[in-house]
Amino acid sequence: MRRPPTFVNATARVFDVAVGQLLWSRRTMFMVLAVTAPILIAVILRASDAMGVSALRVNGQQVGGPVMFGGMIWLLYLRFIVPVLGTFYGTALIADEVEDRTITYLFTRPIPRGAIVVGKYLAYLVCTILVVLPSVTAVYLLITPIGGGGIGETFPMLLIDLGILALGLAVYGAVFAFVGARVPRPLVAGLVLVFGWEQIALLVPGYLRRFTVAYYLQALVPHAMPQDDAVSAIESLFSQAPPAQSSVLWLLGILVVALCLAAHTLQTREYVLEQ
Amino acid sequence: MTAPTTAMAASATAPGADVSSVVVTDHLSKWYGQVIGLNDVSLTIGRGVTGLLGPNGAGKSTLLKLITGQLKASKGSLKVLDQPVWGNPAIYLRMGVCPEQDAFYDRMTGLEWLMALLRLQGYHDGEARETAFAALEQVDLKEAADKRIGAYSKGMRQRVKLAQAIAHQPEFLVLDEPLSGMDPLARRKTIRLLRGWAADGRSIVVSSHVLHEIEALTSNILLMHNGRVLAEGNVHQIRDLIDEHPHTVRMRAKDPRRLARELVSSADVLSVRFEADLVFVETAKPDMFYARLTEMAANGSSGEIFEVTSPDDNLQAVFEYLVKS
Numbered sequence: 001m002r003r004p005p006t007f008v009n010a011t012a013r014v015f016d017v018a019v020g021q022l023l024w025s026r027r028t029m030f031m032v033l034a035v036t037a038p039i040l041i042a043v044i045l046r047a048s049d050a051m052g053v054s055a056l057r058v059n060g061q062q063v064g065g066p067v068m069f070g071g072m073i074w075l076l077y078l079r080f081i082v083p084v085l086g087t088f089y090g091t092a093l094i095a096d097e098v099e100d101r102t103i104t105y106l107f108t109r110p111i112p113r114g115a116i117v118v119g120k121y122l123a124y125l126v127c128t129i130l131v132v133l134p135s136v137t138a139v140y141l142l143i144t145p146i147g148g149g150g151i152g153e154t155f156p157m158l159l160i161d162l163g164i165l166a167l168g169l170a171v172y173g174a175v176f177a178f179v180g181a182r183v184p185r186p187l188v189a190g191l192v193l194v195f196g197w198e199q200i201a202l203l204v205p206g207y208l209r210r211f212t213v214a215y216y217l218q219a220l221v222p223h224a225m226p227q228d229d230a231v232s233a234i235e236s237l238f239s240q241a242p243p244a245q246s247s248v249l250w251l252l253g254i255l256v257v258a259l260c261l262a263a264h265t266l267q268t269r270e271y272v273l274e275q
Numbered sequence: 276m277t278a279p280t281t282a283m284a285a286s287a288t289a290p291g292a293d294v295s296s297v298v299v300t301d302h303l304s305k306w307y308g309q310v311i312g313l314n315d316v317s318l319t320i321g322r323g324v325t326g327l328l329g330p331n332g333a334g335k336s337t338l339l340k341l342i343t344g345q346l347k348a349s350k351g352s353l354k355v356l357d358q359p360v361w362g363n364p365a366i367y368l369r370m371g372v373c374p375e376q377d378a379f380y381d382r383m384t385g386l387e388w389l390m391a392l393l394r395l396q397g398y399h400d401g402e403a404r405e406t407a408f409a410a411l412e413q414v415d416l417k418e419a420a421d422k423r424i425g426a427y428s429k430g431m432r433q434r435v436k437l438a439q440a441i442a443h444q445p446e447f448l449v450l451d452e453p454l455s456g457m458d459p460l461a462r463r464k465t466i467r468l469l470r471g472w473a474a475d476g477r478s479i480v481v482s483s484h485v486l487h488e489i490e491a492l493t494s495n496i497l498l499m500h501n502g503r504v505l506a507e508g509n510v511h512q513i514r515d516l517i518d519e520h521p522h523t524v525r526m527r528a529k530d531p532r533r534l535a536r537e538l539v540s541s542a543d544v545l546s547v548r549f550e551a552d553l554v555f556v557e558t559a560k561p562d563m564f565y566a567r568l569t570e571m572a573a574n575g576s577s578g579e580i581f582e583v584t585s586p587d588d589n590l591q592a593v594f595e596y597l598v599k600s
Contacts, residue, residue, distance in 0.1 A: 002443075004365050005397045012395045017380075024382050101378035105439065108343055108372040109395040110364045267362065272345045 004110035014106070014119025015126075018093075022127045025096065031128070034081050035135035038072060040105050042142035049146045065146035066154045072139060073161050074221050077132070078168055079214065083198070085128050086172025087190035091180035093120040094262070095187075098271045107271075114263035119260060121177050128169045133162050164220045171213050171251045176260035179263040213254060219247040296321050297447050297478045299344055302351035305337050312337035314502040315351070320480060324473045326489035327482035329499035334373060335482040338499070342480065343372045356447055368396070371440035375451035375482075377432055381425030385416055385435045388424060389442055396443045409437070410442035413468060415461070429582050430455040437465065448472065450481040454488045456582050459565075459572035466491045471573065485585040488562050490571050498573040521545055522561040524585055526554045526568075530578035541567065 005013060022028075045068065094117070094142075097103035106116050140158050144151050172194075179193070181188040201208040201213060209215040219241030241247070298320040305313040313334045327335045340346040341353055344360040344367075353359070358366050380388055390400075400405060409492035412419050414434040419427065424435060433456050440448055450469075454462050469492055473479055483489050489496055498505040528534045531554045535547045545561040558564040571577040 002397050003369055004368060005395065009397075013391070016394070017391045021380060025541040028455065056588070075484040101374075102371070102380060104345060104374045104376070104378075105392060106395070107345060108367050108370070108374075109392065110397065111395055112364060270346050272340050 005115075007112055007115050010111035010115035011119040011122070014111070014116050015123050018120040018123035020129065021096075022089065022123050025092065027092060030088060031085060031131055034085060037133050038076050038081070038139050039135055039142070041072070041076075043272060044141040046142045051210060063147070065144040065148075066157070066158045068146060069140055069143045069154075069161075069247075070221070072143070073136070073165070074218070077136060077165055078217050078221065080221050081132065082165060082168040083172050083194040083214070085132065086176050087187065087194055089124045090121075090176025091174040091186035093117070093124055093180055094175045094266065095180040100142060103271055113266040117177060117181065117259065117263045117266050121173060121262075124173050124177070125170055128173070129166050132165055136162060136165060160220075163206075164217065165221070167248070167251055168213070168217050171217075171255045171258075174255045174262070175213060178258045178262040178265065181262045181269070185217060213251070215241065216247040220244055276441075297356060297526075298480065299354045299357075300341075300351065301353075303341065303348055303353050303439040304350040305341060305346060306349045311502050313341065316502075317351075318497070318504055318505055318507070320497075322476075322478045323495065324469070324479045324481065324493035326493050326496040327431045327480060327499060328484070328486060328489050328496050329482075329505075330484055332501075333484075333499040335484075335499050336451060337502070339449055339480070339482055343370070343374075343449050367445075368443070369446050371445035371448045373437050373440035373445065373448070373450040373453050375455075377429070377456075379424045379432060379435070382423060382425055384421050385427070385431075385438070386420040387413055388435070389439055392439050392444055396445070406442055407438075410438040412527065413436045413441065415464060430458050430461045433457050434461060437468075441468075446477050448477065448479045448481075450479060452483055453481060454483070454485075456584055458580050459569040459583055462488075462583070463569050485561075487565050487585075490562075521559055522564075522585070524556045524558065524561070524564065524568075524583060526556070526576055526584075527552055527582040528554060528580045528581055534577040534580065537571055538568075543567070 004010075076188070097106065101197050107113065137158070140161075141151065144154055175193075176186070176190050179190050183189045198212045203213045242250070296319045298500075300319075301317050303313060303316045304311070316338070317332075327338065329335050335403050337346065341348060342355055342360065344355075344363065347361045353361075355366060356369055360366055364547075380391075383391070386404070386407055389410055390403045393403035393406050394400070408417065408420065411420050414437055415432055415440065416431060419431060424432065427435065433453065435444075437450070437453055440450065448469075453469075454465060457465060469479060469481070473492075479492070481489065481492055495507075496506045496509075526534065529552075531549055531552055535549070535554050535556075538544050538554075538556055539547050541564075543558050543563045545557040545559055547557075548555045556564070568580070569584065572580050
């Protein structure tokens, strides 16, 4: 008799199917818009600079390109685009199959259900990384020269930023893959988690913020922020962040636990009941 | 046929390690919260073709979803091919499942979809392509292999769904309403295909709420009602009962008036009504009607018939009568 695919083989085959599904999903247009917006902002900032209009000043001083780029990475990408993409795509990985009632075809194959989660998750990761990282690179190339910033000297920082964003996409994706596998209306739950829980928990002093992904991600952001009262408030968040190494470990831990929980949920849940 | 009873089917076989059986259940129950989907069912389904017949809500789909490992039993035990099925993916090497729902990856072509599913069965790329083509050929979809499933007609979608179930040549097939929505010619071909499949020594459990469909495949049926097995055995007695009740057939045709003209002249048709491109026919003799319909579709005398379905409530009256008696 034919042997069933191994876990790795099954994961790779689910990945193949899922990449196509993700690229053609209803959410693709949203992802394109989400990553195009920062490029448009960068174009406007660069054009303003070229016309001699300083786009951003703090205490009368023009903010340099590298600092602007750092602000965009933190405020736009890490705090908005990455969690939102994680929410939209992560929650859809399993929930769309359940909603479309196509999950039966996957569940009636000789593969472990965990391979379905991992295969789909990897497809999500590849798709989002392939879209987000080029967008960041484009923004970097447009913004860094503003105020005389040199691309060559700040390039290592770009690589670190790309790594942080990839890690952010990976962790948020895993968390929301679990939410999508566990919760009936996962998109709503995901948005509440990102724009409700994470925002509130980060502002409350104490241990609450340790139960957010953003707390560990912010510790990895290497940019110096411009000096200003409002910006100092943002900076204070950074100063309370844990060391980078332990943040990476925490993030990897969250990723692994969330994926294991998603796989366990898929293994034990009767999705037919929800149809 | 075993006499109808409101209690557990009198003929249900005691469970055991019977190698000639494909499904063995022992006091199997499934609850959906407070609602009972399947109620204390102990039965043995032997090799060959077995039809599950019952009106909407009888518990057919619940039983099939338990058999195919999509649901976990609330109580009791279930073995398929002498193995537990819940949490046992290896069993799908030996089992093919054709679910009821009309759900697909619409952007994929029929060939791509079958290949993807065959690769999940453990087939390598080249092998998957060859096997997928063979399965599509079996259901007469080879010409449409490179067409997107989203562009398939209802009947084609039913056939591609059947193709994914048979492609890996399983020894046990579970089919939930496989003929629903097919045109008369596709029905005839599919019935032939499934009969041939069974003749090769493979087993099939097929559910339907249309006796005519089941009867075309097997005389061995399980009657289900309200989550219980009412009776099991030969089809003929219930057939007589069903023939006494009017049977409604819904058809979607290119020229509904022409189809109606052809149909109305026959004594087996009690009434005909229209709704857009749909024709609803009430017949007292469904066997005769379906046979004539297939002939008309084959010789083209009624124009093109796209889809034939039978509403769920046809069996309801008969089953209520059986339960009361």
